[in-house]
Amino acid sequence: MNVIRLIVSAGLRDLSRSRWLIGYALGFFVLAEGLFWFGGSGPQVVLSLLNIVLMVVPLVALVFGAIHVYASREFVELLLSQPVPRKPLFTGLWLGLALPLAGAFAIGAGLPFVFNGGGGAGFSALATLAAAGVVLSFIFSGIATWIAWTTDDRLRGVGLALGVWLAATVLYDGAILAATAAFGDYPLERPLLAAMILNPVDLARLVVLSQLDASALMGYTGALFNKALGTAGGAAMAGAALLAWCGVPYLMSARRFARRDF
Amino acid sequence: MTLALWFAMLIAAADLGRLPVDTIVVGPGGAVSAVTVALERAKPGDVVVVTAGTYREPTLVLRTPNVTLLGRGWPVLDGEGKRAVLVVEANDVTVRGFTVTGTGVSNLEDRAGIRARNASRCRIEGNRVYDNLWGIYLERSADCVVRDNDVRASGENQSSSGNGIHLYQSPRAVIEDNRIAGQRDGIYFEFSESGLTRRNVSEKNQRYGLHFMYSDSCLYENNTFSANAAGVAVMYSRGVTIATNRFEDAWGGGAYGLLLKEILGGEIRGNIFERNSTGIFLEGATRLQIRDNDFIQNGWAARVFADATDNHFAGNHFRANAFDVTTNSRSANSTFDGNWWDGYRGYDLNRDGVGDVPFHPVRLFALIVEQHPASLLLLRSPTVAVLDAAERVMPMLTPEALVDKRPLIKPLRKSVGNAGVARGAPR
Amino acid sequence: MIRVEGLRKRYGSHDALRGVTLEFRTGAVTALVGPNASGKTTLIKSLLGLVRPDAGAIFVKDTPVDSGGDYRRAIGYMPQLARFPENLTVADVIALVASVRSGERSDAVRDDELIEAFHLVREMDRLVRTLSGGTRQKVSAAIAFLFSPEILILDEPTAGLDPLAAAILKDKIRSVRAEGRTVLITSHVSAELEGLADDVAFLCDGEIGFTGTFDSLLHQVGERRFEGAIASLFRSKGRVA
Numbered sequence: 001m002n003v004i005r006l007i008v009s010a011g012l013r014d015l016s017r018s019r020w021l022i023g024y025a026l027g028f029f030v031l032a033e034g035l036f037w038f039g040g041s042g043p044q045v046v047l048s049l050l051n052i053v054l055m056v057v058p059l060v061a062l063v064f065g066a067i068h069v070y071a072s073r074e075f076v077e078l079l080l081s082q083p084v085p086r087k088p089l090f091t092g093l094w095l096g097l098a099l100p101l102a103g104a105f106a107i108g109a110g111l112p113f114v115f116n117g118g119g120g121a122g123f124s125a126l127a128t129l130a131a132a133g134v135v136l137s138f139i140f141s142g143i144a145t146w147i148a149w150t151t152d153d154r155l156r157g158v159g160l161a162l163g164v165w166l167a168a169t170v171l172y173d174g175a176i177l178a179a180t181a182a183f184g185d186y187p188l189e190r191p192l193l194a195a196m197i198l199n200p201v202d203l204a205r206l207v208v209l210s211q212l213d214a215s216a217l218m219g220y221t222g223a224l225f226n227k228a229l230g231t232a233g234g235a236a237m238a239g240a241a242l243l244a245w246c247g248v249p250y251l252m253s254a255r256r257f258a259r260r261d262f
Numbered sequence: 263m264t265l266a267l268w269f270a271m272l273i274a275a276a277d278l279g280r281l282p283v284d285t286i287v288v289g290p291g292g293a294v295s296a297v298t299v300a301l302e303r304a305k306p307g308d309v310v311v312v313t314a315g316t317y318r319e320p321t322l323v324l325r326t327p328n329v330t331l332l333g334r335g336w337p338v339l340d341g342e343g344k345r346a347v348l349v350v351e352a353n354d355v356t357v358r359g360f361t362v363t364g365t366g367v368s369n370l371e372d373r374a375g376i377r378a379r380n381a382s383r384c385r386i387e388g389n390r391v392y393d394n395l396w397g398i399y400l401e402r403s404a405d406c407v408v409r410d411n412d413v414r415a416s417g418e419n420q421s422s423s424g425n426g427i428h429l430y431q432s433p434r435a436v437i438e439d440n441r442i443a444g445q446r447d448g449i450y451f452e453f454s455e456s457g458l459t460r461r462n463v464s465e466k467n468q469r470y471g472l473h474f475m476y477s478d479s480c481l482y483e484n485n486t487f488s489a490n491a492a493g494v495a496v497m498y499s500r501g502v503t504i505a506t507n508r509f510e511d512a513w514g515g516g517a518y519g520l521l522l523k524e525i526l527g528g529e530i531r532g533n534i535f536e537r538n539s540t541g542i543f544l545e546g547a548t549r550l551q552i553r554d555n556d557f558i559q560n561g562w563a564a565r566v567f568a569d570a571t572d573n574h575f576a577g578n579h580f581r582a583n584a585f586d587v588t589t590n591s592r593s594a595n596s597t598f599d600g601n602w603w604d605g606y607r608g609y610d611l612n613r614d615g616v617g618d619v620p621f622h623p624v625r626l627f628a629l630i631v632e633q634h635p636a637s638l639l640l641l642r643s644p645t646v647a648v649l650d651a652a653e654r655v656m657p658m659l660t661p662e663a664l665v666d667k668r669p670l671i672k673p674l675r676k677s678v679g680n681a682g683v684a685r686g687a688p689r
Numbered sequence: 690m691i692r693v694e695g696l697r698k699r700y701g702s703h704d705a706l707r708g709v710t711l712e713f714r715t716g717a718v719t720a721l722v723g724p725n726a727s728g729k730t731t732l733i734k735s736l737l738g739l740v741r742p743d744a745g746a747i748f749v750k751d752t753p754v755d756s757g758g759d760y761r762r763a764i765g766y767m768p769q770l771a772r773f774p775e776n777l778t779v780a781d782v783i784a785l786v787a788s789v790r791s792g793e794r795s796d797a798v799r800d801d802e803l804i805e806a807f808h809l810v811r812e813m814d815r816l817v818r819t820l821s822g823g824t825r826q827k828v829s830a831a832i833a834f835l836f837s838p839e840i841l842i843l844d845e846p847t848a849g850l851d852p853l854a855a856a857i858l859k860d861k862i863r864s865v866r867a868e869g870r871t872v873l874i875t876s877h878v879s880a881e882l883e884g885l886a887d888d889v890a891f892l893c894d895g896e897i898g899f900t901g902t903f904d905s906l907l908h909q910v911g912e913r914r915f916e917g918a919i920a921s922l923f924r925s926k927g928r929v930a
Binding site for chain 2: 044047050051054055169170171172173174176177180181184188189192193196201202205206209
Binding site: 018 | 740786
């Protein structure tokens with residue numbers, strides 16, 4: 001536990017001075033502030049931010065995360081040559097990456113809402129969006145960590161990270177759209193909902209939408225969607241699935257880290 | 263209308279000449295303690311004043327024309343959950359200042375709080391019509407005025423509830439400044455043409471805020487229809503004008519800000535459609551001028567079916583809708599010209615305020631959703647954003663069906679939000 | 690002090706180590722030499738527990754290295770590449786290693802012999818990303834010696850150091866040997882090992898080609914200089930008459 005705390009605080013100290021992460025936070029700040037500036041109200045700003053969050057947060061977590069892990073390999077070896085077990089060291093390394101990433105996002109995107117009076121009616125939606133961005137930071141930095149500790153070739157690793165990003169944000173839904181069009185005659189509600197659970201980007205999107213009026217749109221397409229997205233229970237389930245997603249890449253890469261040769 | 267009023271006054275004057283006019287006062291413990299008795303005694307031209315108290319009597323029926331029923335201190339006419347309360351079956355009757363309540367539920371008869379049957383030129387004004395199966399029911403009664411009434415019910419479902427203000431074969435009615443909530447349909451016109459409906463607030467009704475069928479040449483303006491389970495539906499009518507109303511918060515499957523079905527000719531002008539699953543829905547509607555409306559934060563701002571022909575959208579604002587326009591076909595017979603779209607990304611080189619690139623409001627994704635509703639689950643997915651961007655670069659992806667060749671660069675007006683439309687007269 | 694028995698390690702189809710058995714004498718400096726990809730780094734990483742061998746055993750102070758990480762308390766390690774988190778200060782890095790080693794939050798040591806000799810005290814509050822490669826290498830060396838470990842494993846320690854710093858480091862190595870500590874050192878520059886190494890272990894293709902004292906190596910190959918002796922080892926692939 002102590003090791004975890006030490007490594008995490010070193011990671012926070014390191015990355016809080018990272019010009020890339022400061023730029024990342026600043027970018028979100030300017031963006032959200034700008035959306036308010038151009039006359040958006042709370043819920044509208046949340047909707048405009050939603051797509052950017054869904055695209056940018058996984059991209060930065062994956063690419064920055066992978067590059068960061070590759071850059072820290074030698075130092076990790078030095079740490080591993082000290083009398084510490086691997087598992088807590090790994091947990092510390094992951095959290096020391098995920099927390100600054102999530103924090104940079106939360107501060108950058110969140111401050112404009114504080115300055116502009118919380119966005120009024122959209123507060124729960126905003127809080128959900130912020131939470132979704134934070135959770136996505138954790139999930140995709142975990143995936144980046146897994147990629148970097150499984151693929152020794154840096155170039156291939158970063159390429160793989162980009163591939164995962166493209167797949168999760170665009171290709172996956174594209175395939176679903178194509179499948180929906182192809183199998184439109186069959187009842188698709190259940191498989192589609194299942195497919196949403198398998199992609200954290202989709203889950204995050206639906207959790208945020210469920211907090212906006214847009215969730216009522218789903219009422220058009222059937223009782224199951226309505227139940228899954230329009231009720232508190234459904235939103236809670238989706239949130240729980242998203243949290244579970246955090247654990248998947250973490251456990252996978254922790255296992256990999258504990259067994260691999262350096 | 264003026265002619266009708268003048269005619270009514272003429273008849274009243276003729277009555278005055280014939281018989282002495284009396285005022286009959288009804289009150290608990292007074293000379294006349296039952297409304298029933300007063301109604302039997304009343305002669306044309308008489309005024310029946312009912313003082314405060316609760317009157318539980320068999321259904322009150324007024325068969326004498328030109329009688330004025332006045333409530334003083336909100337007398338309560340109570341049907342005790344067993345019967346219709348007040349029925350007027352004579353012309354030129356005025357009912358004012360009563361609390362009418364307690365028809366109870368019946369599957370056999372359409373019990374109403376106040377019913378005018380074959381009673382032309384009736385005036386039903388300033389009453390409280392609470393917890394009745396039907397509120398105010400005009401049946402074959404022309405030229406009536408229903409004004410400033412408060413019509414409320416707390417019916418649990420559609421089948422145990424009737425409409426707030428119901429018109430059946432009652433032409434040239436004026437329905438104004440009423441507040442209706444919790445009924446099945448707030449206001450319902452059936453076979454009642456040339457009506458004027460204005461400044462009413464109809465909200466939280468179990469089906470439609472406003473519903474009309476087979477009622478031509480009606481004018482609806484400055485009303486607010488809010489949070490009605492199915493929104494507003496107008497059907498099978500011609501020559502309708504719907505202006506400067508608010509249609510808002512009709513959320514859910516089968517709910518429409520304004521559903522137009524088989525409407526022939528008319529004008530939809532200056533209305534605000536805000537936060538509806540579907541703002542305006544055109545099915546078989548023909549030759550409608552839809553102009554200067556604001557569509558804000560709807561799921562679908564406008565669904566225009568292919569069987570809707572010759573409708574013209576101009577000067578409308580489309581802001582923050584999930585979908586601006588959708589249609590069920592690649593061909594469409596309605597036109598868009600000179601609207602403002604928040605999704606428009608064109609330019610204006612000659613600075614005439616009109617974009618140089620046409621705007622296609624029907625996105626490919628909207629069309630897919632129309633054909634495969636389940637794909638709505640991908641709403642606001644980055645993939646859809648990419649699809650939209652691709653359509654901008656490669657216009658051949660975009661359905662050609664509907665196009666605005668002259669999209670506006672700037673909005674024509676500030677979106678009015680909550681201002682500008684009556685929220686109903688203060689009580 | 691350190692005993693390696695029958696160590697084997699295979700990466701895919703490549704045999705990095707094929708049955709390495711040797712012993713590092715306590716209180717001696719052992720030069721681990723060999724051509725590129727001969728298995729030196731794999732052997733060092735095995736000693737540190739960074740690489741899990743397929744077969745064989747390693748004992749550090751009679752403790753098998755796969756029985757947990759505690760034995761590493763006795764080891765100071767200087768890796769080949771000195772890379773640290775870019776946005777930490779030198780003090781942060783030193784404090785972090787000290788903390789991890791002791792298990793509790795510690796401050797950066799400043800009054801250490803090497804830190805003073807390398808003039809690192811004035812660099813303490815600089816960010817790593819602003820340091821030259823040589824300075825980073827000095828930090829790396831300082832960290833290896835900082836906790837007075839009984840065993841020092843130095844991978845190319847003088848690479849990137851200026852001659853003065855290299856001399857300081859070699860003095861330090863001699864002085865810890867005089868204290869009876871064990872040093873394991875790899876270097877490409879064999880001239881450097883002259884007068885520093887007591888023993889030589891020569892690795893080639895994952896096997897031990899020669900192991901013995903420096904003097905016995907000179908005697909066997911008939912050379913007077915270390916550089917020449919190593920060169921002849923490389924030529925003969927370690928097969929000494």
